[in-house]
Each structure stands twice: as C-alpha cells, then as structure tokens.
Amino acid sequence: MGGISIEDVSVSYAGNRVIERLSLTIPNGSFFTLLGPSGCGKTTLLRMLAGFLPVESGRIRFGETDVTETPPHRRDIGMVFQDYALFPDKTVFDNVAYGLRARKRDEATIRRKTGEYLERVGLSGFEARRPAELSGGQRQRVALARALVIAPRLLLMDEPLSNLDAKLRVQVRETIHDLQRESAITTVFVTHDQEEALALSDAIGLMRAGKIEQMGPPGEIYAAPVSSYVADFVGAANVVAIRLAGGVEAGGLARFRLANQDIAARAVSWLNEGEAWLLARPEDILLLPTGSGSGLAATILRRQYLGSRTHYRVRLGDDGPVLTVECTGADHARFAPGESVEAVLEPARTLVAPR
Amino acid sequence: MNSRAITTNVWFWLSLAALIVLGVFILYPLINVLASSFGAARADGRSGWQILLAEPKYLRAVSNTVLLGLVVTLTTTLIGVPLAYVTARFRFPGKALIAILPLTTLIVPEVIAAQTWLMMLGNNGLITRTLGGWGIPVPSFYGWSGLIIVMTFIYYTYIYMGTLAAIRGFDQQLEQAAQSLGAAPGRARLDVMLPVVLPAILASALLVFTLVVGNFAVATILGHKVELLSVITYQTFVSEIGNDPVMQSTLASVSIGIVAIALFVQRFVLSRGRYEITLGRGAKPVDIKGAPAFALAGAAAVVVLISLLPLASVIAGAFTRARGPVMRWGEWTTANLERVLINAPDPIINTLIYAGIATALSLIFSTGVSYLLVKKRNALTPAIDYLAALPLALSGTVIGIGLVMSFNQGWLSLTGTAAIIVLAYLIRRLPFGVRNASSTLYNIPNSIEEASISLGVPPLRSFVAVVLPLMIPAIAAAGVLVWTTTVAELSASIVVYSGGRETLPIQIFRLIDSGLMAQASAYGLVLVSIILIPIVVATTVFRLDIFGAK
Numbered sequence: 001m002g003g004i005s006i007e008d009v010s011v012s013y014a015g016n017r018v019i020e021r022l023s024l025t026i027p028n029g030s031f032f033t034l035l036g037p038s039g040c041g042k043t044t045l046l047r048m049l050a051g052f053l054p055v056e057s058g059r060i061r062f063g064e065t066d067v068t069e070t071p072p073h074r075r076d077i078g079m080v081f082q083d084y085a086l087f088p089d090k091t092v093f094d095n096v097a098y099g100l101r102a103r104k105r106d107e108a109t110i111r112r113k114t115g116e117y118l119e120r121v122g123l124s125g126f127e128a129r130r131p132a133e134l135s136g137g138q139r140q141r142v143a144l145a146r147a148l149v150i151a152p153r154l155l156l157m158d159e160p161l162s163n164l165d166a167k168l169r170v171q172v173r174e175t176i177h178d179l180q181r182e183s184a185i186t187t188v189f190v191t192h193d194q195e196e197a198l199a200l201s202d203a204i205g206l207m208r209a210g211k212i213e214q215m216g217p218p219g220e221i222y223a224a225p226v227s228s229y230v231a232d233f234v235g236a237a238n239v240v241a242i243r244l245a246g247g248v249e250a251g252g253l254a255r256f257r258l259a260n261q262d263i264a265a266r267a268v269s270w271l272n273e274g275e276a277w278l279l280a281r282p283e284d285i286l287l288l289p290t291g292s293g294s295g296l297a298a299t300i301l302r303r304q305y306l307g308s309r310t311h312y313r314v315r316l317g318d319d320g321p322v323l324t325v326e327c328t329g330a331d332h333a334r335f336a337p338g339e340s341v342e343a344v345l346e347p348a349r350t351l352v353a354p355r
Numbered sequence: 356m357n358s359r360a361i362t363t364n365v366w367f368w369l370s371l372a373a374l375i376v377l378g379v380f381i382l383y384p385l386i387n388v389l390a391s392s393f394g395a396a397r398a399d400g401r402s403g404w405q406i407l408l409a410e411p412k413y414l415r416a417v418s419n420t421v422l423l424g425l426v427v428t429l430t431t432t433l434i435g436v437p438l439a440y441v442t443a444r445f446r447f448p449g450k451a452l453i454a455i456l457p458l459t460t461l462i463v464p465e466v467i468a469a470q471t472w473l474m475m476l477g478n479n480g481l482i483t484r485t486l487g488g489w490g491i492p493v494p495s496f497y498g499w500s501g502l503i504i505v506m507t508f509i510y511y512t513y514i515y516m517g518t519l520a521a522i523r524g525f526d527q528q529l530e531q532a533a534q535s536l537g538a539a540p541g542r543a544r545l546d547v548m549l550p551v552v553l554p555a556i557l558a559s560a561l562l563v564f565t566l567v568v569g570n571f572a573v574a575t576i577l578g579h580k581v582e583l584l585s586v587i588t589y590q591t592f593v594s595e596i597g598n599d600p601v602m603q604s605t606l607a608s609v610s611i612g613i614v615a616i617a618l619f620v621q622r623f624v625l626s627r628g629r630y631e632i633t634l635g636r637g638a639k640p641v642d643i644k645g646a647p648a649f650a651l652a653g654a655a656a657v658v659v660l661i662s663l664l665p666l667a668s669v670i671a672g673a674f675t676r677a678r679g680p681v682m683r684w685g686e687w688t689t690a691n692l693e694r695v696l697i698n699a700p701d702p703i704i705n706t707l708i709y710a711g712i713a714t715a716l717s718l719i720f721s722t723g724v725s726y727l728l729v730k731k732r733n734a735l736t737p738a739i740d741y742l743a744a745l746p747l748a749l750s751g752t753v754i755g756i757g758l759v760m761s762f763n764q765g766w767l768s769l770t771g772t773a774a775i776i777v778l779a780y781l782i783r784r785l786p787f788g789v790r791n792a793s794s795t796l797y798n799i800p801n802s803i804e805e806a807s808i809s810l811g812v813p814p815l816r817s818f819v820a821v822v823l824p825l826m827i828p829a830i831a832a833a834g835v836l837v838w839t840t841t842v843a844e845l846s847a848s849i850v851v852y853s854g855g856r857e858t859l860p861i862q863i864f865r866l867i868d869s870g871l872m873a874q875a876s877a878y879g880l881v882l883v884s885i886i887l888i889p890i891v892v893a894t895t896v897f898r899l900d901i902f903g904a905k
Contacts, residue, residue, distance in 0.1 A: 052805060072808045073817075079809035085802035089824050099810035143806075150810060 002028040002063045004049070004154060004186060009058030011041075011048055018044045020210045021058070026203075028063075029184040031177075035197040036207035037233070042190045045207075046156050049188060051075050062153050078147030078185070080157040084139040086131040092118070092142050093127040099150035117145040120182075121175060137168040141175060148179060155180070155187040161196060173199060194234045198222065206230050226268050228277040228353050238285075238323040240278040242352070247272045254352040258345075259320025261296050265350035279351040282326035286344035287312065287335060295342030298323075300335045314343055370727050370735040376720075377742040381782060384757030385611075385745070391760065392605040403605025412582060417609055420584040423502060424567040424613075428560050430507040435514025436556060438658060442515075443522040446640045447648045452659045459662045460512040461836075462886045463669070464843030466572040466860050467879040470867050471668035472496070472505050473576065474682065474876070481684055497579035505573050508661055510563045517559030521552040561621045565614050569750025571846035572860075576867055584610050585752050585846070592756055592850060600760055607753040614748045669883060672876030680870035691877035701855070702862035703881055709773060709848075709858060710841040713780035717837050718830055720781070721788030726818070728789070729796040730804070747786045754782055755850025771853040779847040784837050791836075795829035796822075832899045839886045859885070 004026040011019040018041045026032045034042035047053045049060065051072035060068045067075050078099075086095050093114055100110045118124050121141035131139055140160055147155060160176070161169045177200055180187050191197055197204050198218040205215045214226045225231035228239045240258070248254040248267040255264050258278065265278060288295055301322065302313040310333040312325045325343065327333075335341055392403045407413045442453050463471075475482045476496040483493045494500065525548055533547045534540060574583045588606040643651065676686040695703070724743055728736050746754060758779055762769040769775040799822055807817035845860035852861055859882045866875035893899040 050805075050809060052808075071813075072805070073811050073813050075809075076811070077809050079806060081802040081806060083800055083802055085800065085806040087803060087807070087821050098807070098812075102811040146806075146810070156809075 004063075004188070005059075005061045006045075006049075007059045007061070009048070009060065010056045011044055011053060012056050013044060013053070018210050019048070022211060023058075024205060024212060024215070026186060026188065028186055030202040031180050031187045031189065031200055033189045033191060033197040033201040033204045034207055035191060035194060035204050035234070037192055040207040041210040042192075042207050043158060044210075046158055046188060046190045049154065050077055050079055050156055076150075076153040078150060078152035078155045080140070080143050080147050080155070080160045082159040082162055084131070084136075084143045084163075086139055086142055086146075088131050090130070091127060092123065092129050092131070092134070095131070095142055096146045096149055098146060103150065113149050114145075117149040118142075120148075120179060121145045135168075136164050137172055140164065140172050144172075144176065144179065148183060148185065151183070152185060155185045157187065157189045159191055160189075161191070162193070169196075176200065198234070204234075206233060224268065225279065225351065226353070228279055228355075231279040231281075231351065231353070236282055236324065238278075238280045238282065238321075240280075240321045240323070241355070242276055242278045244271060244273050244276050244352070248352070253347055256352075259296060259317030261317065263296065263345060263350075264347040265345065265352045266347060268351050268353045271352065271354055275355045277353045277355055279353055280323065280345055281349070282311070282324045283328070284346065284349040285314075285323060285325045286346070287314070287325055287327055288342045288344060290340045290342055292342050295344035298341050298343040300337050300339045300341060303333065303335065303337055305333050314341070316343060366727065366731040367733055367735070369723070370731070370733055370739060373720075373724050373727060374735050374739050374742070377739060380758075380778060381742050381745055381785075384754070384761040385749070387760045388604045388607050388753065388757045389611070390604075391600055392608045394601055403601040403608075406602060407605050407609070413587065413606070416582040416584045416587045416606075417613075419581055420568055420610070421613060423499075423506070423581075423583065424564045424617075426503055427506045427510060427567045428564045430503060431511040431514045431563050432556065432560055434507065434511040434658060435559070436518050438511075438655065439515050439518035439522055441651055441655065442640075443519055444640055445651065446642045447651045447655075449652045449656055453655055456512050456515060456659065456662055458890070459666065460509060461839055462883055462890070463665045464572075464845070464860055464879075464882060464886075465509055465570065466576070466843075466845050466863050466867070467669055467882065468509050468665045469505055469573040469576040470863065470872065470875055470879065471665040471672065472501065473867070474668050474672055474872050475664065476501070479680065479682070479870075481682070497577055498581050501577040501579075502573065502581065502583075505577060506567055506570065509573070510566055511658075512662075513563050513566070514556065514559045517555045517562075518552060521555030522548070525551055557621055557624060561617055564617050565748070568610055568613050568617075569752070569846065571750070571752055571849070572864065576864075584613075585750060588752050588756070589846075589850065592752075592759075600756075603756055604760070607756050610750055610753060611748065614750075618748060666883070669876050669879040672872055673880040675873055675876070677871070677873030680872065682872055691873045692880070695874065695877045695881060702857045702859045702878065703885075705773075705856055706842050706858040706860075706882070706885065709776050710780060710838060710844075713777045713784070713841050714834055714838045716777070717781055717784055717788045717841075718834050721785060721833075722792045722826065722830060725789050725792035725796050726822075729793050730801065743789045744786050746782050751779075751783055751844065751846025751848075752850060755779055755847040758782075758847075758851055770851075773856060775851045776848050776856060776858070779851050780841045780844055783844060783847050784841055787840070788833060788837055791829065791833040792826070795826050799825050828899060831893065831897065835889045835893045835899065838889055842882065842885050 006022060006024040009019060009022050010017060022045070034045060036042045044053060048055055051067070051070060055068060058068075059066055062075070087098065090098070096114045096117060097110050100113060105113075115124070118127065121144055123138060123141055123145070126134070126138065131142070134142065143160070157176070161172055164172060173196060189200060201218055203215060203217055204221050205212045206221060207213065208229055214221060214230045221230065221234050225234065225237075228237070231237040232239055242256050242258060244254055244256050248271045250267055250269045252267050253264045254267045254271060254276070255262065257263070286295070290297070296316050298314045298316050300312055301315055304311040309326055309328045312327065312335060313322055314325050315322050323343065394402065401409070438453070442450065473496070474480055476493065477483065478495070480496070483496070486493050529547045529551070530544055538546060569585060571585045571589060575586050575589065578586050584606060588603060588610065591606060592603040672682070673691055674687050674689065676683045676688040676690070724739060728740055749757075758775055759770060762775060764770075769778065803821055803825075804814075804817050807821045808814055812820060843860055845864060848858055849861050849864065852858065857865070859878055863875045863878045863882070866872075866878065
C-alpha cells in the first residue's frame with residue numbers, strides 16, 4: 001500500500017535506451033537515493049518520475065494512482081535542482097509562495113506557510129531579498145523551502161549539493177536530512193557522491209548503465225556489496241584479480257592463493273571455480289610489523305600522512321598486487337617506505353565477487 | 356492519446372506554422388529568383404546566364420564587386436583590429452571617445468553617410484571647393500576612392516566590435532602561461548592570442564564582405580563609372596518591370612553565389628582549427644604615457660573624428676541655406692527643417708508606421724521562433740533555424756526583387772501595398788532578432804521553467820510567468836536595435852515601395868539623386884533623431900544594455 005512504484009519501465013533518450021526494464025518500489029516517507037556515476041541513468045529516472053521525460057513502456061504509480069500519463073504540473077511533486085532554479089526576478093518570499101499561489105491558497109495561508117518554511121530553513125528576515133543577493137547555500141535553502149511548502153506527494157532532488165563548497169555541503173545536507181525526517185515526505189535524491197548517499201538515505205539504489213546494480217540500506221551497500229562495481233563506487237576498495245580453485249556457495253569462505261600465500265574470504269554470491277575479484281576496503285586491512293606471523297608478507301611502497309589517518313601503498317609478496325591500506329589509531333604513521341610488514345586480510349571483512 | 360503527446364504536438368504544430376511562414380516569405384521568393392535566372396524567356400532565347408557571360412559589363416560588375424568586397428574587408432580589418440587591441444589593452448588620454456564608435460555606425464544610416472561625404476568631398480563639396488579655392492586640386496571622390504573610403508569608415512566598427520569582444524574575453528592566463536614557458540611577451544601574444552581571437556576577426560570580416568557586396572546606398576551614390584552588382588541589379592530591375600525578370604534574377608543569383616562562397620570559405624577555414632575557447636579573465640588595460648600615448652590618442656582621435664564627420668555634416672547641412680543644389684555654407688536657416696516637418700512630412704509618417712509595425716511583429720515572431728529553436732527542439736526546428744538565418748546571406752536588393760517577383764499577382768498580391776514594405780523590413784531583420792532572442796533564451800536555464808511546472812503551473816503559463824519576465828529587458832534592447840536598423844533600411848524597401856509610400860531613406864536617396872543636399876540633410880537629421888531618441892531613452896531612462904544585446 002502506498003509508496004512510489006516504478007514497474008518495468010524503459011526510457012530512451014535520443015535513440016539510446018537509457019533505462020532498461022527497471023522496477024523499483026520506494027516506501028512512503030522514506031528517503032531514497034539514486035547513486036551512480038554520470039551517465040548511469042539516475043537523472044533520467046528522476047526526470048521520468050517528475051514527468052519531464054516520457055516513458056517508453058512500463059507504469060509509474062504514486063500510491064494507488066497511475067501517473068504514467070500525468071503531465072508534470074499535475075503530479076504534485078516538489079523538485080530541487082542542481083542550479084537552484086530560483087526565479088531571479090522574484091523575491092525570496094515570492095519564490096517560496098509560488099507553488100501555493102498556483103494552488104490558489106488564500107493570502108493568509110500563503111503568508112503563514114511561507115513564513116513557517118523560511119523559518120525552518122533558517123532564512124527568516126530574507127523575504128524581500130532577491131536570489132542574486134543570497135549565497136549558494138542560502139539559495140539552495142530557498143529552493144528547498146519552495147519545494148517543501150506545497151507538501152508534495154513526492155520530493156525530487158537532482159544533485160542539490162553539487163554546486164556548493166565542501167563546508168556548505170555538509171550544512172545544507174543536515175538541513176535536508178532534518179526537514180525530510182520532520183515532514184516525512186517521500187524523497188528521491190540523485191547524487192554521484194557516495195558520502196551524501198550514505199549520510200542521508202534510508203535506502204540506496206546503486207545504478208549502473210540504466211539498471212539498479214544493488215539496492216539496500218546504506219550499511220548493507222557498504223558492508224556487503226554484491227559486486228566489485230558496488231564495492232569500488234561506495235567507499236574505495238582494493239579490487240584484485242584472483243583465481244578460485246573450486247566453487248563456493250554464497251556467504252561461504254572461498255580459498256585461493258594471493259602473492260603465493262594461502263588466504264580465505266567471504267563469497268558475495270555463488271561462485272564457480274576460475275576467475276574472480278577480491279574486494280578489500282583500505283580501512284579493513286591491518287598492517288603489523290614483520291614477525292607477527294598472522295598476515296601476508298608485504299612491503300611499504302609509499303606513505304601519505306593525512307593527520308587523523310595514514311594511507312599506505314603496499315605490495316604483497318615480492319611481485320604481488322599493490323593495495324591501498326588506511327591505518328588509524330595510535331601510531332598510524334609508524335611504517336616507513338621500504339619497510340617490510342605483514343598485511344592481514346580478515347576473512348570476514350574481505351569479499352570475493354564474480355568477475 | 357495522452358496529454359503529454361498533445362502538448363508535444365502543440366509545439367510541433369507551432370513549428371510547422373513557423374516553417375510554412377518562413378517557407379512562403381523567404382524560401383519561395385529565393386527559389387523564384389534562382390529559378391527564373393535559368394528561364395530562356397528573352398526575345399533572343401538566351402538564358403540570363405548566357406547573357407551574363409556574353410556581356411563584359413556584367414562580368415566587370417561581378418569582378419568589381421568582389422574586388423571592392425576584398426579591399427574594404429582588408430582596410431576595415433587594418434583599422435578595426437589595432438583599434439580594438441589598443442582599446443582593450445591600454446589606457447590613454449581621450450580613450451572614452453572611442454566607446455561611442457559603435458554608436459556612430461548605428462545612428463548614421465549608410466545613405467546619410469554617403470551623402471554627407473559627398474557634401475564634403477564631392478564635386479561641389481565644401482572641402483573640395485575650399486581647397487580648390489586655395490589652388491589645391493582635389494581628386495574626384497566618385498568611383499573607387501570614394502567607395503573604399505566611405506565603406507571603410509562605415510564598416511570598420513563591425514570588425515572593431517567583434518575583435519574587442521574576443522580580446523576582452525581572452526584569458527590572460529594563457530598569455531602568461533606562454534611567457535612563463537619562455538616566450539617573449541610580444542611573441543607570446545601573437546602565438547597564443549591570435550589563434551583564439553582569429554575566429555572572431557574572420558567572422559566579422561565575413562560580415563563586412565557580405566555587407567559590402569550587398570551595399571546599395573553607397574554603391575549607387577558614389578559608384579559613378581565603377582559598375583557594381585547591386586547597382587546594376589537595381590537598374591535592371593527598374594528597367595525590367597513588366598518585362599521578363601530574367602536578368603535581374605540572374606544578377607541577384609550571382610550576388611547570392613558570391614556570399615555563399617564567402618560563407619563556405621569561412622566555414623572551411625574555421626573548421627580546420629576547431630578548439631574550444633574558454634572565456635577567461637581578460638587583461639586589465641595598461642596605462643601608457645608620453646610620446647606613445649600621444650601617438651595613440653592622435654591616431655584614435657583621427658578615426659573618431661572621421662567617423663563623426665557624417666553626423667556633423669548632416670546637422671550643418673540641415674541648417675544651411677540652399678538654392679537648388681547649391682549649398683550656401685555659412686548662411687544658416689531653419690527653412691529646410693520647416694519644409695520637411697510641415698510641408699512634406701509623409702516620408703516621416705510612413706517610416707514611423709512601417710518600421711513600428713515591423714519592429715513589433717519582428718519581436719513577437721522572433722521571440723516565438725527562438726523559443727521553439729532553443730527550448731522545444733523537434734524534427735522541424737533545424738529547418739526553421741536555417742530559414743531564419745537565410746536572409747543574412749541575401750542583400751536587401753535580392754530580398755526586394757524576390758518579394759516583388761513572388762507577390763506581384765496571384766493568390767497573394769502585395770505589390771503597391773504597405774504590407775510588402777513591412778514584409779521586406781521583417782525579413783531583412785529576422786536573423787538579427789532571432790539570434791538575439793535565442794542567445795537570451797540560452798542563458799535562461801531550463802530548470803527555471805521546470806521548477807515552475809513542478810510547482811503546479813502548466814507549461815504555457817509557466818513560460819509567461821517565469822521565462823518571459825526574464826526576457827523582457829533583452830527583448831526591449833533588441834526592439835531598440837531592430838527599430839534603429841529598420842528605419843534606416845533602404846535597399847529592399849526601395850525595390851518594393853510604390854509612389855506615395857516613400858520612407859525617409861528612400862526620400863533622402865531620391866533627393867541626393869536630384870542634388871538637393873540641404874533638404875536631404877533635413878530629412879537626414881529627422882532620421883538620425885528617430886534613431887537616436889529611443890537609444891538615449893533606453894540607455895539612460897531604462898538603463899538597458901543595448902550593445903550587450905548585440
């Protein structure tokens with residue numbers, strides 16, 4: 001019951017099939033993020049939900065209502081754009097009131113609601129300003145208030161933070177998070193930034209070439225990627241080509257040789273013998289001084305000191321693969337380039353995915 | 356059929372309507388002109404092309420026209436490019452004067468420029484007679500010398516403005532990068548700046564070439580014994596009225612061909628070095644002092660003074676007593692102005708009415724067409740784009756001849772009406788209006804319109820509520836420019852007009868032809884005022900950036 005459902009939808013753009021038979025359900029009130037690199041179809045999917053792009057086949061439902069044929073202005077959506085899309089000739093107040101006026105609310109309601117939402121985004125007192133007199137962060141807050149004040153059935157956000165600098169991005173991100181949780185408006189958020197996705201979402205749909213590669217809560221996407229693509233896109237991952245001697249069932253331990261040493265890792269899915277990927281996150285690899293006896297022999301190639309942590313480039317064995325390792329905690333910068341160490345890849349936190 | 360398909364279709368049908376209008380009024384006349392040049396309807400059975408090749412007069416006209424085009428393109432480049440460079444990069448005394456240069460070309464119509472130069476340097480000219488009185492012989496101003504000098508000083512501002520914009524947009528960091536890599540400053544400038552600025556220079560040079568080839572006013576008034584295509588085409592048109600329009604269309608086709616070849620050459624040259632030009636922070640002008648500053652200021656002052664000469668002469672001429680063709684310089688009177696304002700104001704009234712209607716229609720049509728071109732692309736819009744730009748390659752004479760040939764009789768008979776003059780105005784200024792409105796629309800992101808739609812306002816109302824208000828300043832600025840160039844239009848309107856429908860430029864042209872310079876000046880002064888007043892009001896009262904819109 002309820003929620004937004006996309007059923008078996010295909011979209012073509014300029015002759016290319018951009019979305020291929022995609023199905024997806026977004027529960028009511030949840031914050032759903034479409035994550036992926038540019039060109040993966042995430043913005044296309046968002047614009048299709050808004051109604052700006054026609055679907056080729058399939059249905060879109062908002063709750064019980066089929067909106068596949070509904071034009072955008074009758075879909076009852078709120079939309080936040082990458083470039084804010086504020087009306088430059090209108091004041092902040094008129095921008096926020098625009099949707100209420102289109103809905104023919106009475107002037108008193110418009111005044112009250114607009115004031116209320118401007119206060120929520122921390123812009124009380126800015127009513128008479130024009131967009132040009134606001135900073136980027138303030139503009140995006142106005143855009144957010146404008147989209148939310150109409151209490152839309154669905155809130156769509158197209159990379160709303162990507163034009164902001166790093167510090168503002170975190171601030172506006174918090175505003176978005178708070179407002180969405182308060183209002184419980186179903187939200188679809190498009191980004192290529194995995195940190196935003198992890199920080200904001202109830203669920204993430206990771207897209208690749210017009211399809212959803214993996215869908216799930218942030219923790220699951222991060223800890224249990226189903227493929228090397230997901231592992232590499234969400235959080236950095238070392239991806240190493242390996243050969244399995246035998247097949248493994250999903251969740252079972254795969255055993256193989258790496259840099260002439262035996263090692264085990266968890267299989268993300270059912271695997272045949274043969275070629276596979278080893279996935280290991282830099283922060284999941286442990287470096288120990290030589291002689292600890294529990295890890296693979298390795299040599300430090302390069303060290304980057306980053307204050308709270310240190311990044312190492314480490315070669316396994318004499319001519320094995322080179323991995324990135326992130327060390328935190330006390331003495332994280334203690335290894336010097338050229339030093340021999342041991343690298344521990346814990347089987348539970350190391351994954352093997354099909355090639 | 357779902358509602359989205361219907362809204363898509365609205366734009367499609369509008370595009371189709373625009374395409375039909377453009378097809379009827381631009382393509383159909385053009386095809387008529389080209390087609391009848393191949394007709395062999397003359398008494399002797401030769402086609403226009405056979406006659407063209409057989410008669411040396413015509414071939415001379417073609418080669419003279421091309422030669423004049425090349426020479427003036429060169430001279431305008433030699434003045435325009437250095438002037439733009441100096442203006443962009445240096446500060447020197449009197450520099451502010453240069454800023455008014457683009458204005459002079461705009462406010463002094465070609466016909467007045469030609470006339471005032473004659474008043475100074477023609478056989479009866481003020482300077483000619485004064486110098487002659489001192490025993491200094493002045494060579495004849497008619498023919499090549501007059502053509503080149505007058506056209507150079509009319510058209511160099513196009514090169515100047517095009518180059519100036521490019522140099523100002525040129526990222527100084529590129530130049531500094533070249534210097535940091537060991538290139539000497541002068542060398543660095545040449546190596547790095549020239550390739551970036553060159554496309555702009557080439558584009559404005561082509562524009563000048565096209566304008567010279569199509570120029571009618573100066574060519575007719577000063578050409579004298581130098582046969583030129585536009586003059587011969589017009590003369591043939593006048594003598595062929597009622598006869599077979601073979602020769603006029605052949606000659607018109609030749610001038611279309613010359614411009615087409617020039618366009619092709621420009622495309623070819625530009626396509627060989629295709630790179631993206633990122634506009635960056637232009638260099639700040641540097642102060643120069645001492646002798647070089649005086650030299651620069653002096654050279655710039657000469658250019659500015661010569662450019663202002665027509666304006667000064669037309670004012671002086673309007674208030675100078677005249678007996679027939681003889682100007683009595685030094686004797687002042689207001690009789691000329693009284694005469695044109697009170698006794699014979701028809702050309703003024705005609706100009707105001709025709710140009711007013713044309714400007715209003717032009718703004719509406721070009722805004723609509725641009726909206727289709729920029730925001731609602733469909734299968735038909737590329738064709739609309741081409742057709743709307745086509746008049747750029749056609750001289751006024753050609754457009755006029757095409758209209759007369761196509762709408763002389765039959766289902767849409769316009770000859771002898773005011774409508775055909777308005778139509779000629781509309782077609783000539785259409786590419787300008789569309790380009791202007793398009794560039795404004797490109798600067799308005801789609802997201803603004805989509806934001807309005809997403810908030811529940813239907814597409815058409817969204818356009819009116821959020822897009823149109825953003826376009827108003829640009830439309831108003833374009834309106835002023837369309838107005839100024841329309842009231843000055845001569846070469847197409849003189850072909851299509853009929854008795855009693857003279858406009859100011861036509862009347863001035865006829866008076867020059869009869870040698871009545873004082874009256875011509877009086878009308879000229881009225882015309883300059885009609886051009887200047889809207890510009891002044893728009894820039895000072897409404898603070899519109901008219902030249903930014905260009």
